[in-house]
Amino acid sequence: xxxxxxxVGSLALDDVETPFGRQENIVGGAAYYSSVAASLFAPVNLVxxxxxxxxxxxxxxxxxxxxxxxxxxxVKGGKSFHxxxxxxxxxxxxxxxxTQLNVFADFNPVLPESxxxxxxxxxxxxxxxxxxSVLEQMATDAFVAxxxxxxxxxxxxxxxxxxxxxxxxxxxxDAEVRQxxxxxxxxxxxxxxxxxxxxYVAVKMGEYGATLISRDARFTLPCCPLLDVEDPTGAGDxxxxxxxxYLAWAxxxxxxxxxxxxxxxxxxxxxxxxxxxxxxxxxxTPEQVYRRYETLQAITCMRELPSxxxxxxx
Amino acid sequence: xxxxxxxVGSLALDDVETPFGRQENIVGGAAYYSSVAASLFAPVNLVxxxxxxxxxxxxxxxxxxxxxxxxxxxVKGGKSFHxxxxxxxxxxxxxxxxTQLNVFADFNPVLPESxxxxxxxxxxxxxxxxxxSVLEQMATDAFVAxxxxxxxxxxxxxxxxxxxxxxxxxxxxDAEVRQxxxxxxxxxxxxxxxxxxxxYVAVKMGEYGATLISRDARFTLPCCPLLDVEDPTGAGDxxxxxxxxYLAWAxxxxxxxxxxxxxxxxxxxxxxxxxxxxxxxxxxTPEQVYRRYETLQAITCMRELPSxxxxxxx
Numbered sequence: 133x134x135x136x137x138x139x140v141g142s143l144a145l146d147d148v149e150t151p152f153g154r155q156e157n158i159v160g161g162a163a164y165y166s167s168v169a170a171s172l173f174a175p176v177n178l179v180x181x182x183x184x185x186x187x188x189x190x191x192x193x194x195x196x197x198x199x200x201x202x203x204x205x206x207v208k209g210g211k212s213f214h215x216x217x218x219x220x221x222x223x224x225x226x227x228x229x230x231t232q233l234n235v236f237a238d239f240n241p242v243l244p245e246s247x248x249x250x251x252x253x254x255x256x257x258x259x260x261x262x263x264x265s266v267l268e269q270m271a272t273d274a275f276v277a278x279x280x281x282x283x284x285x286x287x288x289x290x291x292x293x294x295x296x297x298x299x300x301x302x303x304x305x306d307a308e309v310r311q312x313x314x315x316x317x318x319x320x321x322x323x324x325x326x327x328x329x330x331x332y333v334a335v336k337m338g339e340y341g342a343t344l345i346s347r348d349a350r351f352t353l354p355c356c357p358l359l360d361v362e363d364p365t366g367a368g369d370x371x372x373x374x375x376x377x378y379l380a381w382a383x384x385x386x387x388x389x390x391x392x393x394x395x396x397x398x399x400x401x402x403x404x405x406x407x408x409x410x411x412x413x414x415x416x417t418p419e420q421v422y423r424r425y426e427t428l429q430a431i432t433c434m435r436e437l438p439s440x441x442x443x444x445x446x
Numbered sequence: 447x448x449x450x451x452x453x454v455g456s457l458a459l460d461d462v463e464t465p466f467g468r469q470e471n472i473v474g475g476a477a478y479y480s481s482v483a484a485s486l487f488a489p490v491n492l493v494x495x496x497x498x499x500x501x502x503x504x505x506x507x508x509x510x511x512x513x514x515x516x517x518x519x520x521v522k523g524g525k526s527f528h529x530x531x532x533x534x535x536x537x538x539x540x541x542x543x544x545t546q547l548n549v550f551a552d553f554n555p556v557l558p559e560s561x562x563x564x565x566x567x568x569x570x571x572x573x574x575x576x577x578x579s580v581l582e583q584m585a586t587d588a589f590v591a592x593x594x595x596x597x598x599x600x601x602x603x604x605x606x607x608x609x610x611x612x613x614x615x616x617x618x619x620d621a622e623v624r625q626x627x628x629x630x631x632x633x634x635x636x637x638x639x640x641x642x643x644x645x646y647v648a649v650k651m652g653e654y655g656a657t658l659i660s661r662d663a664r665f666t667l668p669c670c671p672l673l674d675v676e677d678p679t680g681a682g683d684x685x686x687x688x689x690x691x692y693l694a695w696a697x698x699x700x701x702x703x704x705x706x707x708x709x710x711x712x713x714x715x716x717x718x719x720x721x722x723x724x725x726x727x728x729x730x731t732p733e734q735v736y737r738r739y740e741t742l743q744a745i746t747c748m749r750e751l752p753s754x755x756x757x758x759x760x
Binding site: 359417 | 702
């Protein structure tokens, strides 16, 4: 099995400050986190753009993990996308201190010929117009997951709807889902998104976990409990990467496969949070994955109602 | 089976405004919601205080449901506790517009003799000093659940810790748990509470569900999905009531029993949210409970990892 996953999105250098410390020029970006997570389970075809300042070792490390870099453009004399952010003590709110798009401002994803037949795709958060251009270049009917952000919901809604019409799985956080549908009710909001075309909506709820909603089913998982969240940057992308990487490995996307994929995405996201950057994620072992999978099963295990539970209330 | 549950707390008349409308003088209060929910599963011994304005029909209805009112004091010429609140469109934030304690200001719970042997107790949110006075009056070693609020964490912490030392199950929302322990990490915060004495902490997370944490186990359940939340007032108390009512019915409080109880509390809370006041909660049928229990099982059902899932990552 194990089909390759096509991943398109940002590659960046981040300065991050959390209550656990501050690090500069951490290799990151949505496509970076999601590729590393997906590469645990499947080969990755990566499309992105970096400047000359992007560390060679980082690219070499990706290549060594089965991540194809034919789609990564290195702009001579250019500087990589740079993001600076700071997390509050509660880790749930973060302030963006600075964003320098640099070479990412002119990002125009071009798929190498071999990538066009990828049967699993993750479109990380970029403008919906670019996401559409990627879909236009595809030569096969792939299973496509995509992520977006509040800015595109506000400023590029028509394009966003056009992307939604063509994807299978929408990944959005709960605030975005509510914003998109203009209702506080996540179930109603997910139904509205499903009515546009996708088969599944995966609602990311930060520390409260994630919910998968389809036309006739629903599946909610909590996060893996962590005693220390050192840096949550990239958690949502690691979630997406683990999820799509598993589907590509299994080469199946029935609802029951999505349930396993959601759990594996939850696990890769938890690994991401344990250290700055992808340090812990990169070192993830199958034993750790198996153990966290069992932890999630224990945490969600419902008992049966007793057989003598009342058939009538007085 | 079915032991009686002792419930002590507020009985109130509420004015509530939500996007679904506005109602005045809704019969409510923490002890009211929790008693109605608990009475689905077990007899209730209720302790509270009301004024002469409290509707006779409401008290008669409680009595008809197996709720003993020997502990409810009706103050001649007094007015009942009155709360007015308004919910935002997202239903997660509410503004208290007015609070009139009235007869509740002098509430001094006195247990009728027969109540002192109740083996299941829910201390709804009142001052920790009053909660302690209830525990002092008990003549038996009961399983005690208790609720509190941000105000007591801030102003009566020593008394609160004294209550925690004597109860079995702490019910708090996630903000309160964090506030109490001074850490954003709910797992660490729950451990700190467990170290004081209780066997279980049930962390209420509003629309994100609830998590039960004990020394060696953890169980998380999402809410029952609702298309319309008409009025969430009393949801937390209905959760507590359903939970303790089930434990009293089963007369068991092992971790596996608490898992069932958490699900039943989740279901009674969902019924509470469907209408203003306790209208839907009162009409809850066993069929509805069974159906929502099955819904929760479907929503939380994890699939096994495939047997050929990698034992090694490349």
